[in-house]
Amino acid sequence: MSRIDLNVKNKGGEKFRIAVIGTGGIAHSHVRSYLTFPNVEIVALADIVPGKAAKFAAEFGLDKARIYESHEALLDAEAGNLDGVSICTYNCQHAAPTVYALDRGVNVLLEKPFSATMEEAVEMMRAEKRSGKILTVGFQPRFDKNMQMIKRIVDSGELGRVYYIQTGGGRRRGIPAGDNRTSFIRRDTAGIGALADIGCYSLDMVLRAVGYPKPLTVSGFTTDYFGKDPETYQNSRDPQRLADMFGVDDFAGALIRLEGGINLDFRIAWAMNVNTPGDTIILGTKGGLRIPSTDCWNGTTGGPMTVYRQLAGQPVEQTVPLLKDQDGDGTLWQRKIYSFLDAIANDLPAPVPTSEIIINQAIINGITESAALGREVAVTVPEI
Numbered sequence: 485m486s487r488i489d490l491n492v493k494n495k496g497g498e499k500f501r502i503a504v505i506g507t508g509g510i511a512h513s514h515v516r517s518y519l520t521f522p523n524v525e526i527v528a529l530a531d532i533v534p535g536k537a538a539k540f541a542a543e544f545g546l547d548k549a550r551i552y553e554s555h556e557a558l559l560d561a562e563a564g565n566l567d568g569v570s571i572c573t574y575n576c577q578h579a580a581p582t583v584y585a586l587d588r589g590v591n592v593l594l595e596k597p598f599s600a601t602m603e604e605a606v607e608m609m610r611a612e613k614r615s616g617k618i619l620t621v622g623f624q625p626r627f628d629k630n631m632q633m634i635k636r637i638v639d640s641g642e643l644g645r646v647y648y649i650q651t652g653g654g655r656r657r658g659i660p661a662g663d664n665r666t667s668f669i670r671r672d673t674a675g676i677g678a679l680a681d682i683g684c685y686s687l688d689m690v691l692r693a694v695g696y697p698k699p700l701t702v703s704g705f706t707t708d709y710f711g712k713d714p715e716t717y718q719n720s721r722d723p724q725r726l727a728d729m730f731g732v733d734d735f736a737g738a739l740i741r742l743e744g745g746i747n748l749d750f751r752i753a754w755a756m757n758v759n760t761p762g763d764t765i766i767l768g769t770k771g772g773l774r775i776p777s778t779d780c781w782n783g784t785t786g787g788p789m790t791v792y793r794q795l796a797g798q799p800v801e802q803t804v805p806l807l808k809d810q811d812g813d814g815t816l817w818q819r820k821i822y823s824f825l826d827a828i829a830n831d832l833p834a835p836v837p838t839s840e841i842i843i844n845q846a847i848i849n850g851i852t853e854s855a856a857l858g859r860e861v862a863v864t865v866p867e868i
């Protein structure tokens with residue numbers, strides 16, 4: 485999917501009635517994008533912080549949106565009237581509203597990462613199965629043409645059999661925290677740090693390209709040197725408070741053995757003393773692909789990719805030109821929102837399916853488990 489239909493209508497030419505649960509940072513991107521579709525109405529909003537959803541409604545001029553202070557209250561009152569809900573709560577509050585919505589027959593667009601624990605991921609997939617409703621996860625880079633090109637190159641067979649992948653990324657200093665922004669660094673709200681927040685994107689970029697093979701074993705480690713250091717929060721009124729509050733990882737690395745003989749070497753950082761931990765590399769028996777180091781969570785590759793192979797016994801390199809969006813393609817976020825609306829209107833499968841994202845989650849939780857135990861662990865992905 486690249487072209488979007490801004491005038492997409494629901495079944496029977498109806499408007500889409502959409503609710504948003506969690507009206508913090510990312511809910512803004514959801515609502516801003518929904519409102520570019522004339523046939524979408526934001527009918528209800530919920531946030532557990534009193535007054536927050538009402539303030540959000542006022543910001544967007546959503547005078548008619550009904551306001552609630554819990555996901556239960558919103559869904560108890562509105563479920564029968566909703567076509568879909570965007571769940572924009574912090575990681576540790578992904579499962580409860582998602583299960584509640586699916587069990588009441590509401591389609592869900594859930595923000596990434598899938599969850600904080602495997603148990604929650606499994607619970608959500610069970611609810612998805614028993615409801616028959618859509619549960620799609622908010623990995624917007626999947627709607628970028630250059631990201632899609634990575635999969636197309638692997639699928640073309642030009643690389644031969646893929647046996648090794650190096651991926652990851654990060655920031656020199658980029659812990660998402662401040663005096664009024666703590667949900668990413670607290671264990672009770674985020675559960676996992678950089679590993680889940682931006683690591684999930686790097687994993688998705690390469691795992692999707694190679695068909696999401698299941699993990700077999702993981703040897704991982706995590707650190708929190710920067711998160712626990714008050715120096716990190718120089719712009720804060722109380723750096724020590726944030727350092728004390730920091731309860732997740734700011735760096736993670738792992739060697740992951742995947743089914744099909746693929747070895748995945750991964751690292752991710754919210755903070756580190758280097759500009760980049762390296763490009764993404766996919767090595768195959770016939771060719772190799774270099775994807776320039778990328779903030780792939782913002783949507784695209786870090787520059788043109790290169791394919792390396794032998795031609796008539798000589799090493800050759802081919803640059804893959806960057807693909808540009810055309811008129812009518814919409815923005816990345818419009819494509820993410822459109823994929824959800826299109827699936828609702830046309831009874832399509834979830835555009836970012838949980839059957840794949842559970843594997844992403846199993847690796848993330850495998851890394852945290854391995855890090856806690858200080859040794860390699862076996863990973864199994866439950867069948868739902």
Ligand SMILES: NC(=O)c1ccc[n+]([C@@H]2O[C@H](COP(=O)([O-])OP(=O)(O)OC[C@H]3O[C@@H](n4cnc5c(N)ncnc54)[C@H](O)[C@@H]3O)[C@@H](O)[C@H]2O)c1
Binds near residue numbers: 531554577624
């Ligand atoms: N796709 C992206 O580009 C992207 C970018 C940023 C964040 N995210 C994801 O979005 C999620 C939210 O991030 P954020 O930056 O908006 O966090 P945030 O802390 O700013 O907002 C979360 C909001 O959810 C509310 N909330 C929590 N539990 C609730 C519940 N049960 N019912 C109603 N409201 C509830 C909180 O009070 C808060 O206002 C995270 O999982 C994050 O990983 C995605």
